[in-house]
Amino acid sequence: MRRLALTLAATALAGPAHANLFDVFGAGARSQAMAGAVAALAGDAMAAFHNPAGLTESPSAFIVGVTGLFNRTSILLTPRPLGYDPKGYGANPSARADTVEPPGTAGALLGLSAHPFSEDLAVGVAAFVPFEGFASLNTHFADEREQAFSNRLHYELLGERLESEVITFALAWRLRSWLSMGLGLMILPGAKVTAPVYARSATDLTQVDINARVGTEFSRALTAGLQVQPFEQLRVGVAFQDEVRTRIHGRSEVQVRGDEEQGVVFQELDLVTAFSPLRATLGVAWVAEGGFTASLEGTYRAWSRYTDNHNESGGFDDTVDAKAALEWPVGERTFARAGVSFTPSPVPTQTGRTSYVDNDRVGFGFGAGRDLQVFGQDLTLDIAFQVQALLTEETRKARGAYPDCAPGVRALCDESPDLAEDTPLLSAAETRGLQTGSPGFPGYTHGGYLVAASVDLRWRF
Amino acid sequence: MSARAIGLALALLGCEELTAGTSHFPDQIDGGVADGGRREAGAGEADAGATSLVGRWVLFVEGPQCMSAIGTQVENLVWNFYLLDVLEEGDAGDGARALRERLKICRGELSPLVGGLRSTVPDTVADALEPRDTSAYVLGDDVGAPYLGSEFVDYWGMAAIGADAVPPTAVDDPRVTDADGDGEPGVTFVTTNGLGEPVCEVRVAQRTRVRVEGVREAPGRFAGVAAVRVDQSVLDATSPLCRAGADIVPSPTPGHFVMLRVDGRGGAPLNLDLDGDGQVECDELRSSLAVIEEMGAVNRSTPDNAACR
Numbered sequence: 001m002r003r004l005a006l007t008l009a010a011t012a013l014a015g016p017a018h019a020n021l022f023d024v025f026g027a028g029a030r031s032q033a034m035a036g037a038v039a040a041l042a043g044d045a046m047a048a049f050h051n052p053a054g055l056t057e058s059p060s061a062f063i064v065g066v067t068g069l070f071n072r073t074s075i076l077l078t079p080r081p082l083g084y085d086p087k088g089y090g091a092n093p094s095a096r097a098d099t100v101e102p103p104g105t106a107g108a109l110l111g112l113s114a115h116p117f118s119e120d121l122a123v124g125v126a127a128f129v130p131f132e133g134f135a136s137l138n139t140h141f142a143d144e145r146e147q148a149f150s151n152r153l154h155y156e157l158l159g160e161r162l163e164s165e166v167i168t169f170a171l172a173w174r175l176r177s178w179l180s181m182g183l184g185l186m187i188l189p190g191a192k193v194t195a196p197v198y199a200r201s202a203t204d205l206t207q208v209d210i211n212a213r214v215g216t217e218f219s220r221a222l223t224a225g226l227q228v229q230p231f232e233q234l235r236v237g238v239a240f241q242d243e244v245r246t247r248i249h250g251r252s253e254v255q256v257r258g259d260e261e262q263g264v265v266f267q268e269l270d271l272v273t274a275f276s277p278l279r280a281t282l283g284v285a286w287v288a289e290g291g292f293t294a295s296l297e298g299t300y301r302a303w304s305r306y307t308d309n310h311n312e313s314g315g316f317d318d319t320v321d322a323k324a325a326l327e328w329p330v331g332e333r334t335f336a337r338a339g340v341s342f343t344p345s346p347v348p349t350q351t352g353r354t355s356y357v358d359n360d361r362v363g364f365g366f367g368a369g370r371d372l373q374v375f376g377q378d379l380t381l382d383i384a385f386q387v388q389a390l391l392t393e394e395t396r397k398a399r400g401a402y403p404d405c406a407p408g409v410r411a412l413c414d415e416s417p418d419l420a421e422d423t424p425l426l427s428a429a430e431t432r433g434l435q436t437g438s439p440g441f442p443g444y445t446h447g448g449y450l451v452a453a454s455v456d457l458r459w460r461f
Numbered sequence: 462m463s464a465r466a467i468g469l470a471l472a473l474l475g476c477e478e479l480t481a482g483t484s485h486f487p488d489q490i491d492g493g494v495a496d497g498g499r500r501e502a503g504a505g506e507a508d509a510g511a512t513s514l515v516g517r518w519v520l521f522v523e524g525p526q527c528m529s530a531i532g533t534q535v536e537n538l539v540w541n542f543y544l545l546d547v548l549e550e551g552d553a554g555d556g557a558r559a560l561r562e563r564l565k566i567c568r569g570e571l572s573p574l575v576g577g578l579r580s581t582v583p584d585t586v587a588d589a590l591e592p593r594d595t596s597a598y599v600l601g602d603d604v605g606a607p608y609l610g611s612e613f614v615d616y617w618g619m620a621a622i623g624a625d626a627v628p629p630t631a632v633d634d635p636r637v638t639d640a641d642g643d644g645e646p647g648v649t650f651v652t653t654n655g656l657g658e659p660v661c662e663v664r665v666a667q668r669t670r671v672r673v674e675g676v677r678e679a680p681g682r683f684a685g686v687a688a689v690r691v692d693q694s695v696l697d698a699t700s701p702l703c704r705a706g707a708d709i710v711p712s713p714t715p716g717h718f719v720m721l722r723v724d725g726r727g728g729a730p731l732n733l734d735l736d737g738d739g740q741v742e743c744d745e746l747r748s749s750l751a752v753i754e755e756m757g758a759v760n761r762s763t764p765d766n767a768a769c770r
Contacts, residue, residue, distance in 0.1 A: 088737045090735055
């Protein structure tokens with residue numbers, strides 16, 4: 001209960017967290033239609049996310065849009081065999097259950113690009129703000145500890161991770177007619193929370209007094225990029241974003257009346273509600289006369305430094321994803337767009353203690369944009385749809401030796417170390433063999449798809 | 462692109478409807494595994510030793526009956542699952558043990574009749590019936606020791622009229638009770654068609670007499686023959702099809718029983734205390750029936766209509 005109070009205080013004051021909706025689908029309708037393969041292209045304010053250097057090629061414009069995300073992913077748990085329940089398993093607050101088609105999300109896209117002092121200097125902002133609030137901060141354990149909470153599995157990098165806002169700022173210069181560079185920041189807030197707790201009775205924890213000392217923090221991730229145009233039709237883009245995480249940390253300081261001998265008890269809290277890895281992108285685009293554009297792109301992501309909700313290393317693998325896209329004119333002022341992507345999962349096969357859930361994904365995007373003149377103002381309307389198909393995967397825990405559960409153990413572990421003889425609380429028979437209440441035991445099947453739909457309106461000024 | 466093409470594409474990409482996998486971990490029995498792997502001492506097929514039988518067991522009884530259905534004689538199998546508590550055991554002399562037992566029926570099932578028609582006994586009926594006490598003898602401690610159970614009688618929807626009295630046939634007979642508390646006389650069975658859709662409901666008063674006799678096959682298992690006699694009178698029904706009474710007599714085919722220890726002690730092949738509260742309850746038994754049958758711990762026969770003609 002004391003930790004709960006601390007967590008609530010931290011969550012209420014932490015503010016928005018990082019999210020990867022842009023990472024998964026791309027920023028803005030044009031990028032989403034092209035499966036995100038836009039690092040080498042002249043763009044709009046969304047270049048602040050994809051490649052800050054692209055801002056120099058962006059007209060001064062304001063973008064407002066709406067994005068809806070439909071989540072059709074599921075995690076189905078394999079039925080448990082008999083005889084593996086730890087003592088008291090049936091008394092868990094929640095029954096073990098599948099995770100089926102969690103709710104989607106929707107939000108507003110906002111962007112601004114401008115050339116305030118010179119055509120060779122550009123600034124840009126790109127943001128996604130969910131309608132239902134800045135962020136949904138939910139943490140879970142990926143192992144047997146989750147049985148005491150939701151008793152389900154959760155998508156580690158999707159799902160709730162897509163329900164948070166994204167805000168990036170960038171500044172770009174055109175150094176030469178063929179070379180531009182950009183620098184930017186992705187800023188994520190965090191919090192440090194200290195909660196002094198005074199319990200009037202050691203036996204009645206409903207009667208406690210709680211204070212809080214909360215300090216907000218910011219995590220900053222540098223973004224940078226180059227765009228090179230060696231000749232008229234060819235564009236090369238290189239983009240970089242440093243690693244960034246949303247972290248809520250602190251401790252509760254618990255005093256119990258009449259227990260001066262124990263003194264103050266400290267309970268540490270260290271949560272990471274979002275993590276975006278270091279990424280480096282290389283994109284190449286061919287822009288033909290008349291506006292036909294073809295783009296190829298690859299992105300390296302350093303997932304090996306990933307830490308999960310409880311700031312424990314996930315043991316993930318670095319990945320390289322690939323994208324390809326086309327944009328072509330279909331009328332005097334209308335463009336059609338399409339793109340495909342393949343995003344390998346950084347999560348290794350979960351045969352051991354943890355049950356991180358993620359899938360390889362194949363993405364398909366398509367959409368269109370049309371330039372408009374309304375009351376003498378130059379507008380562009382862009383629409384996009386993108387499907388991310390999660391390649392179905394069945395995870396099965398490995399049979400073999402089962403070490404006792406302890407910090408640092410990675411193998412499927414035994415929650416009830418084998419006893420040589422009965423104790424007042426446990427019979428030796430109840431402890432023999434493997435006992436685990438991990439919701440991911442003995443396995444699970446996961447897959448489905450995500451659909452994003454976006455409409456943007458761009459006003460050039 | 463047509464919806465069919467989109468569906469095909471999604472299916473090829475793994476977006477087909479997911480199905481949960483099946484466990485590749487064998488059931489674990491008292492720390493050992495049920496697929497022939499390691500077993501703990503006492504759970505094997507050797508001598509049972511003098512382990513106390515006091516504890517919780519599951520009794521499965523199959524009782525073939527002959528009855529008329531839509532103008533033809535068919536064999537109808539009664540499958541009952543009971544929780545059986547061995548409450549006490551005493552020395553009956555010459556190495557025999559006298560057992561005092563308490564039985565609670567948790568699931569009653571009937572095999573399909575003709576044309577897919579089937580009577581279903583709602584679990585609420587079983588839940589409404591009070592446990593009843595009986596007794597038994599085990600003539601020795603070892604595997605192979607005979608087990609002799611006393612006859613026990615279940616009265617569904619009527620008072621305990623005795624083993625030989627004719628069950629009441631009239632709704633207003635004072636011996637008729639609303640045993641399942643549904644506001645209707647007797648107990649209510651639901652008759653379904655081959656698709657599992659309800660066809661009608663029938664209110665019956667039923668007496669079931671069961672006597673079992675077998676041997677100890679393992680420390681936690683007894684099995685043998687079961688004599689089951691069902692006397693039933695139809696009190697009312699929601700359609701003429703169900704109102705027609707069926708003359709039920711025991712089939713020449715012998716019935717059988719299996720008794721499994723399920724409290725995780727004394728060589729029990731199972732521990733059905735799924736919620737860890739130290740008890741095994743009907744809900745836990747019902748949720749484990751599929752596993753019990755998959756293990757081959759009990760087996761159901763196929764009705765032999767020829768035996769009744």
